[in-house]
Amino acid sequence: MKKANLIVAITSMALILGVGILxxxxxxxxxxxxxxxxxxTDLYVFQGANTNNLVFVGNVQGLMSPATTQTAKFDENTxxxxxxxxxxxxxxDLVIQCVYKGGKMYIYGPVKPATTGLTSTVVGTASVVVxxxxxxxxxxxIASTNGISAFAxxxxxxxxxxxxxxxxxxxxxASSFANPGTDSFKGTNVMSVVVEVPKSLLNSTGKLGVWLQxxxxx
Amino acid sequence: xxxxxxxxxxxxxxxxFGACSGTDDTIPSDPNTGAVFAVAGDQVGRPGxxxxxxxxxxxxxxxxxxPSVMNAAYQAxxxxxxxxxxxxGFTSNxxxxxxxxxxxxxxxxxxxxxxxxxxxxxDGTNVLTGRALADDVIDVSLILIFGGPAGTSNPGLTSDHxxxxxxxxxxxxPYEAAPW
Numbered sequence: 001m002k003k004a005n006l007i008v009a010i011t012s013m014a015l016i017l018g019v020g021i022l023x024x025x026x027x028x029x030x031x032x033x034x035x036x037x038x039x040x041t042d043l044y045v046f047q048g049a050n051t052n053n054l055v056f057v058g059n060v061q062g063l064m065s066p067a068t069t070q071t072a073k074f075d076e077n078t079x080x081x082x083x084x085x086x087x088x089x090x091x092x093d094l095v096i097q098c099v100y101k102g103g104k105m106y107i108y109g110p111v112k113p114a115t116t117g118l119t120s121t122v123v124g125t126a127s128v129v130v131x132x133x134x135x136x137x138x139x140x141x142i143a144s145t146n147g148i149s150a151f152a153x154x155x156x157x158x159x160x161x162x163x164x165x166x167x168x169x170x171x172x173x174a175s176s177f178a179n180p181g182t183d184s185f186k187g188t189n190v191m192s193v194v195v196e197v198p199k200s201l202l203n204s205t206g207k208l209g210v211w212l213q214x215x216x217x218x
Numbered sequence: 219x220x221x222x223x224x225x226x227x228x229x230x231x232x233x234x235f236g237a238c239s240g241t242d243d244t245i246p247s248d249p250n251t252g253a254v255f256a257v258a259g260d261q262v263g264r265p266g267x268x269x270x271x272x273x274x275x276x277x278x279x280x281x282x283x284x285p286s287v288m289n290a291a292y293q294a295x296x297x298x299x300x301x302x303x304x305x306x307g308f309t310s311n312x313x314x315x316x317x318x319x320x321x322x323x324x325x326x327x328x329x330x331x332x333x334x335x336x337x338x339x340x341d342g343t344n345v346l347t348g349r350a351l352a353d354d355v356i357d358v359s360l361i362l363i364f365g366g367p368a369g370t371s372n373p374g375l376t377s378d379h380x381x382x383x384x385x386x387x388x389x390x391x392p393y394e395a396a397p398w
Contacts, residue, residue, distance in 0.1 A: 025265040025355075030277035038259025045329055046337040046350040049390050054333065057351070057394065060260075066398045079255040090285040090328055099250045106250050117284050119256040125248040140392050151392035156385045158351045158394055159265070162378040169375070176374025186384040187398045194392040204333035211285060211328050214259035 024185065025159045027062040037061060037075035038214035041190050042159050043082075045210050048196050053147075056082045056096060056197065058212045059190040062157055069154045069189040070135050074100035077217045080193055081120055084110065085209035086202060092116050094202065097123065098152070098193045104129050105152035105193060110201050120215055128195075147198045155192040157185050258282040263327035264346075265339075265355045270363075271296045271324060280327075288326045296321035303363055311362045312369040313345065320362065351387050351394065356380070 025042045033039040041062035048055045058080045064072055079099050083092035097108040099122060106126040114121040130143035133153030143150050162181035168174035202208060261281045262268070272280045273295065283291055297317050300308055310316045315323065330346040331337060337348025340358045349355065357377045364372040385395035 024269065026260065026262045026268055029260070029268045030281050032278045033260040033281065036259070040260040040262045042265060043262050043329060044349045044351055045331045046348045054331065054337075055391075055393060069397050077255075078259065081255075085285075085328065090288075090326055099253070101249050106248070108250075118258040118282060119254065121255075122248075122250045122253045125251055135397060140396075142391060149391050154397040155392070155394040156383070156397055158383055158387065160354075160380050160383050161356045162380045165378065177378045179377075179379040181379035183380045183384050189397040192392070192394055194394065196391055199333045202333060206332065206334045208331040208333060209263075209285070209328040210331050211261060211263040213261045215255040216257040216259060217253065218256050 024062070024161060024163055027159075033214070037078045038216060040212055040214055041157065043210070043212040044158070045208075050196075052200070053196050053198055054202065056195045056210070057158075058082060058098065058193045059155075059157065060214065061191045062159075062188065063185075064154075064189045064191075066187070066189065072135070072154060072189075072191055074105065074132060074152065074191060075216075076100050076102075079120055079122075079215050081213045081215065082195070083211045083213060084202060086204050088207070088209070090209055095120070095123070096195055096197070098195070100132070100152070104131055105150065107148065107150045107193075107195055110197060118213070118215065120213075147201075149194075149196040151192070151194040153192065154189050157188050157190045159185050161185065261327070263329045264324070265349070266359055267324060267327045270359070271299050271321075273299070285326050285328050289322065291325075293318075293322050293325040296325050300363065310367045312365060312367065313362065314367070352382065354381055 027041045028034045028039060039060060041059045044057035046055050060080060061072060079097055082096040084094040085091060086093045092113055094110040095113045096110050099106045107128045108123055108126055111123045114123055128143050128145040128148045128150045130150040130152055131141045133141040135154050140151050160183045162177060163184035165174060165177050165181060268277060268280050300317055300321055308317050311320060329349055332347035336344050337350055338344050339349045339353040339355045361369050361376045364375040387393055387395055
C-alpha cells in the first residue's frame with residue numbers, strides 16, 4: 001500500500017473507531033494489529049453449494065465505510081494463511097496461503113507447509129491466481145483451476161452484532177440487550193479472500209481444525 | 219523490471235487457461251515462490267474469543283501463541299474471566315460443560331470443521347462443525363456464557379436480537395454480499 005493511501009486508510013479507520021467501536025468478532029482485537037493490513041475480522045469455513053467442497057473465507061481490514069473501501073487495497077507484504085489440522089493435534093498439516101501481488105491474489109495449496117508455526121514460506125507455485133475485484137465491479141471476478149475457485153476483493157462484512165448495546169451493558173449504562181437490536185456493522189465492508197476447495201484435497205478423516213493467520217515480510 | 223513482471227503475470231494468467239507460448243506443461247515462474255513471511259500478525263479460530271476472554275495485557279501475546287500450546291497458557295485465565303462475567307456463579311451451560319471444561323474448549327482457538335456433514339457453529343444439534351456466513355455466533359456465545367444449564371438464565375443477556383446480516387448472502391461462490 002502506498003504511504004499516502006495508508007495514511008488515508010488509517011485516518012478513516014480512526015474516525016470510525018472514534019465513534020465507539022472498540023472491538024467485535026476479531027476486528028481491531030489487539031494493539032499490534034489494529035488499523036493494519038494484518039487485522040483479521042473473521043474466519044468462516046463451510047460446505048460449498050457443491051457439498052463435495054469446503055469454502056474458506058478470510059476477512060481483513062474491517063469497519064470500512066463505502067468511501068474508505070473505494071481506495072482499500074490488499075498489502076503485498078502481508079500473507080493471509082489458512083492453517084488446517086487434519087490429525088487433531090492442533091498443529092497444521094496443510095496450509096492455504098494467499099499472497100497479493102500486482103493486482104492479483106495468488107493462492108497456494110492446500111499443501112504441506114515448509115515449517116509449522118508463525119513463520120511461513122510460500123510453497124511451490126500458485127494453485128490459482130485471481131484478479132482482485134475492484135470496488136466498482138458489478139460482478140465478482142472468479143478464477144477456477146484444478147477444482148479450486150478463488151475470489152479476492154471488497155465485500156460487505158458478513159458479521160452482525162449489536163456491539164453498541166453490548167458496550168452499554170459492559171459500561172454499566174444498560175442491563176440487557178434491546179429488542180429489536182441494531183447491527184453495529186450495518187453498512188461496513190471488509191477485504192475478503194474466498195477459496196473453495198474439493199474436500200478430497202484435505203486428507204480429512206471427518207473433522208478438521210482450522211485457524212487463520214496473517215503475517216508480514218521482514 | 220515492471221515489464222518482465224507483467225509478462226510473468228500474463229503467462230500465469232494464460233496458464234490457467236491451459237497455454238503459455240504453446241507449452242501446455244510448462245509451469246510459469248511464480249512471483250512469490252519461496253518468499254518468507256516471518257513477522258506474526260493476527261490469528262483467529264472462533265469468533266470473539268480474543269476479544270471476550272483475553273485480557274487487554276495478553277491480546278498481542280494471544281495472537282502469537284500457536285494453538286497447540288494455547289490451552290496451557292490460557293485455560294485458567296479464561297475460566298477466571300468466565301466466572302467474572304457471571305459474578306462467580308457459572309455452573310454449566312446447555313452443552314453440559316462446567317467452567318473448566320467449557321474454557322478448556324475455548325482456550326484452544328481452533329474452529330472445528332466437519333468434512334462429512336452440515337457445517338454450523340451450533341444449530342441445536344450439531345456443535346462446532348464449522349461456521350457458515352449466516353450463523354448467529356454472537357447469540358450462541360451469549361447463551362453458552364450467560365444462559366446457564368437450561369439456556370434460560372439471564373434472559374436479557376442471551377441474545378442481542380440481531381439475527382441476520384444487513385445484506386442477503388449469495389447462494390453461489392463467492393457467497394458473501396457485494397460491498398456497500
